Amino acid sequence: xxYQAEISRKNPGCFLFLIDQSESMEDPFGGGxxxxxxxxxxxxxxxxxxxxxxxxxxKSDSIYDYFHxxxxxxxxxxxxxxxxxxxxxxxxxxxxxxxxxxLRIEERIKKxxxxxxxxxxxxxxxxxWFDPYWKGGTPMCAALKEATRIVETWCQEHPKGFPPIIINxxxxxxxxGDLVAEARKLTAVGSDDGSVxxxxxxxxxxxxxxxxxxxxxxxLPDQHAKQLFEASSTxxxxxxxxxxxxxxxxxxxxRGFIFNAQPLHVIHFLDIGTRxxxxxxx
Amino acid sequence: MKHAKAANECDIKVxxxxxxxxxxxxxxxxxxxxxxxxxxGIRVAVADGATESSFAKLWAVLLAESYVRSEVTGAExxxxxxxxxxxxxxxLAGRPLPWFASEKxxxxxxxxxxxxxIDAHKNHWTALAVGDCCxxxxxxxxxxxxxxxxxxxxxxxxxxMSPYLIGSRSNGESLNERIQISKGSLRDGDMxxxxxxxxxxxxxKQHEEGRPLWKWLYRKLSTPESFAAMVAxxxxxxxxxxxFTLVRVIHHDVPVEAKES
Numbered sequence: 448x449x450y451q452a453e454i455s456r457k458n459p460g461c462f463l464f465l466i467d468q469s470e471s472m473e474d475p476f477g478g479g480x481x482x483x484x485x486x487x488x489x490x491x492x493x494x495x496x497x498x499x500x501x502x503x504x505x506k507s508d509s510i511y512d513y514f515h516x517x518x519x520x521x522x523x524x525x526x527x528x529x530x531x532x533x534x535x536x537x538x539x540x541x542x543x544x545x546x547x548x549x550l551r552i553e554e555r556i557k558k559x560x561x562x563x564x565x566x567x568x569x570x571x572x573x574x575x576w577f578d579p580y581w582k583g584g585t586p587m588c589a590a591l592k593e594a595t596r597i598v599e600t601w602c603q604e605h606p607k608g609f610p611p612i613i614i615n616x617x618x619x620x621x622x623x624g625d626l627v628a629e630a631r632k633l634t635a636v637g638s639d640d641g642s643v644x645x646x647x648x649x650x651x652x653x654x655x656x657x658x659x660x661x662x663x664x665x666x667l668p669d670q671h672a673k674q675l676f677e678a679s680s681t682x683x684x685x686x687x688x689x690x691x692x693x694x695x696x697x698x699x700x701x702r703g704f705i706f707n708a709q710p711l712h713v714i715h716f717l718d719i720g721t722r723x724x725x726x727x728x729x
Numbered sequence: 730m731k732h733a734k735a736a737n738e739c740d741i742k743v744x745x746x747x748x749x750x751x752x753x754x755x756x757x758x759x760x761x762x763x764x765x766x767x768x769x770g771i772r773v774a775v776a777d778g779a780t781e782s783s784f785a786k787l788w789a790v791l792l793a794e795s796y797v798r799s800e801v802t803g804a805e806x807x808x809x810x811x812x813x814x815x816x817x818x819x820x821l822a823g824r825p826l827p828w829f830a831s832e833k834x835x836x837x838x839x840x841x842x843x844x845x846x847i848d849a850h851k852n853h854w855t856a857l858a859v860g861d862c863c864x865x866x867x868x869x870x871x872x873x874x875x876x877x878x879x880x881x882x883x884x885x886x887x888x889x890m891s892p893y894l895i896g897s898r899s900n901g902e903s904l905n906e907r908i909q910i911s912k913g914s915l916r917d918g919d920m921x922x923x924x925x926x927x928x929x930x931x932x933x934k935q936h937e938e939g940r941p942l943w944k945w946l947y948r949k950l951s952t953p954e955s956f957a958a959m960v961a962x963x964x965x966x967x968x969x970x971x972x973f974t975l976v977r978v979i980h981h982d983v984p985v986e987a988k989e990s
């Protein structure tokens with residue numbers, strides 16, 4: 448049965464995020480009144496996700512390399528590794544190295560319970576690995592090609608491991624070719640434990656309704672949305688269970704795709720995508 | 730592979746080993762046992778530190794030790810964990826930790842727990858559990874080996890990836906609904922097995938599928954080598970890779986004159 452491999456330090460999990468950095472990422476995200484740009488909101492969500500992955504892998508006074516994580520940004524005519532600072536130019540980085548080499552550690556204010564029925568401001572450390580950026584077109588096919596190259600190497604090096612999970616986050620359509628064909632090439636790569644999983648999130652610029660984890664393309668409004676659906680892998684049973692726990696309408700054949708996602712959808716979707724299977728971390 | 734034998738008066742044997750691929754230092758289960766005077770008998774505990782939490786081994790040890798040094802057998806045991814929690818915090822205090830380790834430690838450590846008190850005179854036991862460490866009682870030893878108790882889980886399918894666990898930091902949440910208590914009587918020669926989740930689930934599965942290991946556990950399990958052989962067989966036959974802890978207690982009825990003295 449596929450997607451059963453244990454995630455361990457010997458056979459770590461691999462998460463690769465493909466981030467749309469085209470011009471339209473400058474627009475406000477969803478129906479939010481604070482007018483936060485999609486690129487800014489996404490950077491916050493992604494930094495928080497890497498932060499959470501570091502905490503998950505922290506073990507007493509060290510950190511176990513259960514995961515290797517990469518972030519590729521695509522904009523203008525190309526696709527580049529998007530982690531900053533000492534990790535610049537790196538496609539995949541062990542989580543322990545990520546934890547020790549953030550771009551910077553900011554202090555942010557978090558609202559928390561004051562223990563007396565009120566709310567108080569608490570200063571928390573917020574490591575940043577990835578800054579928002581936007582420019583030019585949407586070379587999504589270039590990103591999928593680069594992802595294919597990276598996961599081919601990964602799977603050769605980890606033939607028995609859980610297959611890599613690629614999460615593509617975009618607000619638009621590919622401007623450089625046939626998205627579905629490139630996605631098929633990417634998901635044709637795999638380990639003994641199954642094919643690479645490609646999950647797609649389409650970000651909304653409005654407060655319009657979203658389509659979460661669909662089993663078919665019937666409710667999708669246009670060809671671009673349908674292409675993203677076609678390009679998305681079917682969720683593993685464990686991902687379906689996790690989606691249901693989070694209150695999302697997941698079914699056995701749900702694709703890893705959200706159309707017109709609001710910020711909370713993105714957070715939930717990333718949670719689902721980074722909990723690959725019914726496995727303990729060893 | 731570790732193995733310990735209790736004082737000669739008690740027929741207790743403890744078998745344990747870390748998950749495959751890990752070192753002995755990374756083993757995060759804990760066990761403890763201690764003879765008691767009132768009532769005359771023994772207290773035995775196993776605890777399973779959660780892999781995804783930090784400093785879980787320390788917390789599992791503190792839980793098991795707290796139980797065997799305590800005298801209570803009911804839910805009030807969990808209301809008296811303040812000293813253990815304080816000790817856990819003290820062991821970490823002042824330790825220079827990187828940001829991720831410090832943040833993880835703030836979340837606390839977690840463990841599943843099972844404690845059993847055996848009253849040797851009255852021939853009964855009382856068990857207390859939170860989570861998925863299990864007690865199995867087998868009687869009619871040497872004959873058909875009847876399983877008379879499985880606690881707190883009765884079937885291998887009841888083991889999940891997210892059992893309720895006890896935290897080293899009290900979050901104010903009441904444990905009451907999660908605490909399980911059971912009692913039972915003992916006959917001479919009865920075998921009690923206390924096991925952490927992976928080995929308990931596997932033993933129950935073998936039992937359900939008509940391949941019980943009770944007889945083998947009673948007669949053949951005696952040395953670290955025999956436990957290693959069982960683990961090796963298990964790993965080829967559905968035993969999940971985890972830390973393993975199995976405590977075997979054989980109850981011997983105290984002669985009447987000893988009871989009266």
